[in-house]
Amino acid sequence: MNFKALLTAAALLLPATISQADKFPSGPVEIVIAAGAGAGQDIMVRAIAAELEKKWAEPTVVLNKTGGNQTIADGYVAKAKPDGHTILNFGPNRSLLAAKNDPNAGYDVVNGLVPVTQVNKQPMVIVTRNSLGVSNLAEFVELAKSAEDPMIYGDNGPGGILDLSARRLMVDGGFELTEVSYQSANDVLRALMGDEVDVAIVTLGVATSYIKNNMITALAVASAERNAAFPDIPTARESIDTDFAVEHWFGFFVPKGTPDEIINQLHSDIVEVLGTESVKNLLLNGGFEIVGNSPAEFAKVVADEVENWKALMD
């Protein structure tokens, strides 16, 4: 009799355990980024994490895992349990775009991460110091080709999108530049103002107030169309004969093997959070365009990017 009661009780409780497993997230969530505290990406992800925490009622923490040329962050996530509780926020850089297996990485770079959704995108802009005396990209390319010593471009570390974009421009434009690295994009812009570097390709958000106040000269936007906030700046394609177009973006990834339902739920939750006022404010003020596309669409974006940069990576 007691045994029957026990079985009945167990049978009744079973649905409860199943529905418990359905609830996502069922514990603290970690969002990992490869930037340090205070970086632009860090601030953006923290705002998103705060809204997600409100929505999920579970602690949602941001882990800064800098270093290793950003492979520490994606390695950490790729090796984590694929249950959606460890998420990576990443942007295009060498370690993602190389898509080649790095034996030192300890995980499968090519297939280890699955895209969830693209948070935003932002056009890049080609800027030079005012004292260089060029007013458009064509003049700059002329100057670069005829310079005795290669001119100098600034970036925020080898392999980042600032560096890769500049290399791409060199290949497309047919000239050489020398690289100088700084700690952050802000340092690069300061160096431009101090006449230490000649040119840089940075995200429009970081450069906006510098351009508006004539502290640096914007030559062209690096995207395919002109930017609504700066309708007077031509695109690179209009200025010189090239199909150069780069864009900066950030997106969320999860480890391979995460179930589809969890990926889809993450996608819809994140898209919802992207619509909240604090996140919208931050992103729009930073010059970003909010995307929030589906996992499949994002996967295509990533694949296109890898294809785009293939020639440069070898």
Add this chain to the structure above:
Amino acid sequence: MELFDNLILGFSVAGSPMNILLCLVGVMVGTLIGVLPGIGPVGALAMLLPVTFYLTPTGALIMLAGIYYGAQYGGSTTAILVNMPGESSSVVTCLDGHQMARKGRAGSALAIAALGSFFAGTVSTLLIAVAAVPLSRVALSFGSPEYFSLMLLGLVGAVVLASGSIVKAIGMIVLGVCLGLVGTDVSTGVQRFTFGSPTLMEGIDFVTLALGIMGVTEIILNLARREATTEVISKIESLWPSREEAKASVGPVVRGTLIGSVLGLLPGGGGVLASYASYTMEKKLARDPRRFGNGAVEGLAGPESANNAGAQTSFIPMLTLGIPSNAVMALLVGAMMIQGIAPGPDVMLEQPELFWGIIASMWIGNAMLLVINLPLIGLWVSLLKVPYRLLCPCIALICAVGAYSVNYSITDLWFVAGFAFLGYIFKKVGCEAAPLVLGFILGPGLEENLRRSMVVGRGDPMIFLNRPISLALLTLTAVLILFVVLPHFRQSREVVFQDD
């Protein structure tokens, strides 16, 4: 007068009940963060950033700013009491501040630190109000060659920091520089001295090094002095500075404020140098430099004022130009962006209530910190009366939690233990930790700026001499080297004559 009107506007904004409350919350959280080793203002600000969305822009910035300079006050407290620097700028405070505490002058040390910091805060706030825009030009005039020369000056000055043998000090500086090189190189992405370990790829953390080689070493040394386990750290004399101490502090406080105000402007590393530069200057100006390192009040008053002045003026590039000087300022920029304000030169003109409200709140915050910290001195000093065998495990625990909180990694704790062991050996052979820590902080920046300058200068080393500021700094470095080396020649000459 326009300045007067602006200040009135600022105080009216900062004086609203909500903003006063936020200022209070900010400075108290900041003090707590400064006292606890490990977590620093960057981590705290990052965590509080989402909260700021629910505040007004001015209120949010007032609170966050309060956390930042509050942490400077708090970091001095642990530096003086237990030789644990909370911030890189508190390392110098450990040198004489802790020695004063050991001699029973803890209350006096804490009081002088608080009062000196308040004076510096007042003066630098006034400086910002009067000369923000011209001062921001100074921030822009420093390029890679200037930073190199400044850091070289700092490293040479580090020799002056040491009170013992010069050769040992140089050795420690070089060792510190080598430790600073561990990690991924900025320019090439190559890994150095990491032995393939992912932890080391990011380099050794300042907190890990400082806690180990200064904080935990001090615990070990205290335990080694056997009588300390049953007695207290020091006998406590009066809580207030004596007349001589107060008089002796005036000059260093003024000089420290000036040095800190200028160096704090420099984005990326100026603020840290402020306290070291002040210590070096005071030691060189003092009539009896041998007192330094043993509880000379000038060695505490100057650097404390310098680092607080530096913390205030580091706001200038961010407020006037939208250029963040360090990670804390970058977070403040983020807070502004969350509120819908784009930082830049326009902020001063388009949002005067924000700009002047923050400046006014800085002074209010400093006043609050003084009022909070002075009565607390009695509390802190009575903590020292606790028998060390009870106090020591608590300090060690706080240390461990602090070290763990940096990266949530146990490996860091092993590093702290390793550095503590090293620190003990160094102390036994008569080497000091402070030059090592300074070398660790300045070394990477020195190398980075040297290489950048050489690329920018197309391989021509004359770039360092062609630029006026760099040339001035290098000349100062040469003069400092002479100052350090000459007395030794004079001494050896005297010995030679005596032998005759």
